[in-house]
Amino acid sequence: MLWLLLLQVFASCLWLGHSEVVTSFASCSQFFHAGTPPNNVLEPQNPAWICQRYSNAYHFATLYNKDKRIPAYSAYIYQPGPGARSKSWFVEPQLINPTYPKNMDTEYSLQKKYKITPQQIGQSQAINQDYNNLKDLNRGHLSPSCHRNGNNSKWSTFTLTNIVPQNSTLNQGTWNDYETTTMALQTQGCNITYVIVGAVPGNTYISSRRVNVPSHIWSAACCQTNTGMKTWAVIAENNRDQVQNLTLAELETSLTQLYGKGKVSLFDSACPR
Numbered sequence: 471m472l473w474l475l476l477l478q479v480f481a482s483c484l485w486l487g488h489s490e491v492v493t494s495f496a497s498c499s500q501f502f503h504a505g506t507p508p509n510n511v512l513e514p515q516n517p518a519w520i521c522q523r524y525s526n527a528y529h530f531a532t533l534y535n536k537d538k539r540i541p542a543y544s545a546y547i548y549q550p551g552p553g554a555r556s557k558s559w560f561v562e563p564q565l566i567n568p569t570y571p572k573n574m575d576t577e578y579s580l581q582k583k584y585k586i587t588p589q590q591i592g593q594s595q596a597i598n599q600d601y602n603n604l605k606d607l608n609r610g611h612l613s614p615s616c617h618r619n620g621n622n623s624k625w626s627t628f629t630l631t632n633i634v635p636q637n638s639t640l641n642q643g644t645w646n647d648y649e650t651t652t653m654a655l656q657t658q659g660c661n662i663t664y665v666i667v668g669a670v671p672g673n674t675y676i677s678s679r680r681v682n683v684p685s686h687i688w689s690a691a692c693c694q695t696n697t698g699m700k701t702w703a704v705i706a707e708n709n710r711d712q713v714q715n716l717t718l719a720e721l722e723t724s725l726t727q728l729y730g731k732g733k734v735s736l737f738d739s740a741c742p743r
């Protein structure tokens with residue numbers, strides 16, 4: 471009897487100890503330089519840490535805002551390469567029910583498998599319907615498919631948990647130039663490039679206040695070169711077609727002001743400011 475009781479106490483301590491040491495992005499810390507995610511200033515009130523899994527492999531990491539139904543940021547390693555764009559959009563099954571599978575899936579497939587409605591799927595995340603009939607805004611990738619290599623990896627970026635309503639002119643204009651031209655220039659000589667792309671929540675919404683329209687979209691990178699570490703950053707207001715080059719320190723200062731919740735740190739201290 472005593473033995474059983476002791477075992478129970480021991481087991482519950484183990485359980486508590488266990489949940490304390492588990493880091494938020496435990497299964498996907500490899501997408502952050504030195505395994506260090508941004509500090510908690512960017513953390514929303516109702517967050518979800520998503521290790522973005524497609525076809526039984528992890529491809530990037532997302533901190534998701536379940537109230538505003540947009541990502542706070544996605545983090546990935548820059549590896550552009552060939553492959554096709556996805557024809558379908560995915561959602562995150564574990565935001566519907568933690569017992570659902572880890573791989574992202576389509577709304578259609580989840581509706582059939584679990585006999586659930588789009589409303590149930592959309593409880594804590596955006597769904598396709600939210601992005602229909604938009605004027606001047608379209609689906610903006612945080613982790614873009616053009617920075618991925620191979621079909622599966624490109625397709626994994628087509629999850630709505632990686633998407634924000636983005637000014638379509640910006641998305642197809644200077645933001646696209648940044649993703650393609652500037653990133654290719656900046657990463658010359660980089661051995662491995664860690665990228666974080668984020669969205670600052672704004673004051674407007676789409677889809678009957680379901681999904682927030684961010685005020686700003688930003689990107690920061692830290693890379694290893696033969697001569698040391700190198701960083702760069704950009705920010706864009708989400709209502710005009712203009713991307714501004716910044717240092718990492720300048721972006722962190724801007725985000726500190728925009729969030730007003732303390733000093734923002736995006737990368738560990740090895741990434742120069």
Ligand SMILES: *[C@@H]1O[C@H](CO)[C@@H](O)[C@H](O)[C@H]1NC(C)=O
Binds near residue numbers: 553554621
């Ligand atoms: C990638 O997807 C495209 C379009 O579905 C297909 O034609 C192509 O064969 C795929 N490539 C590989 C390597 O599987």
Ligand SMILES: *[C@@H]1O[C@H](CO)[C@@H](O)[C@H](O)[C@H]1NC(C)=O
Binds near residue numbers: 661695696
């Ligand atoms: C590039 O990174 C790989 C993996 O971290 C490492 O093995 C290699 O030595 C690095 N090469 C250079 C030139 O830094």
Ligand SMILES: *[C@@H]1O[C@H](CO)[C@@H](O)[C@H](O)[C@H]1NC(C)=O
Binds near residue numbers: 606638639640708710
């Ligand atoms: C999007 O950007 C364009 C180009 O700067 C601007 O004319 C338009 O008003 C913007 N629309 C929205 C909804 O932000």
Ligand SMILES: *[C@@H]1O[C@H](CO)[C@@H](O)[C@H](O)[C@H]1NC(C)=O
Binds near residue numbers: 655656713
């Ligand atoms: C930002 O920097 C990149 C790389 O140096 C450069 O190609 C681009 O023209 C700059 N963009 C602006 C708006 O200054």
